[in-house]
Amino acid sequence: MGTELIGWLSSFILLSTIFHQVRKQYRSHDSTGVSSWLFIGQSAASLGFSIYSALLQNWVFLFVNVALLCSAIAGQAIYWRNTRHKRAPVRANS
Numbered sequence: 833m834g835t836e837l838i839g840w841l842s843s844f845i846l847l848s849t850i851f852h853q854v855r856k857q858y859r860s861h862d863s864t865g866v867s868s869w870l871f872i873g874q875s876a877a878s879l880g881f882s883i884y885s886a887l888l889q890n891w892v893f894l895f896v897n898v899a900l901l902c903s904a905i906a907g908q909a910i911y912w913r914n915t916r917h918k919r920a921p922v923r924a925n926s
Contacts, residue, residue, distance in 0.1 A: 839892035847899050854907045863914040871908035878904055 857863055878901035885894035 836892060843892060843896035843899075847896065847903070850900065850903045850907075854903055854910060857907065857914065858910045861914055861917055863911045863918075866911060868908065868911055871904045871911060874904035875901060875908070 857866060878897045882894060882897040882901060885891075885897055
């Protein structure tokens, strides 16, 4: 049980840090300094680790990697939104 607890606590810490970064990017509408490749790489790695974890029946790592995959997809969507928003012309009120 102690081993599982270490895994769950570590997963919570990692997910919290990723969540806060994605939330910051969402709220600020700014992706300056963030690379789209970060989310592409995270998605690919998380998908691979999710499959690997499922095959090993390691539920802690399956959960955390599926959650990381979801955060990478959300992060990529926010990145695209922010870069589109930044390039959009400003409309004058008539």
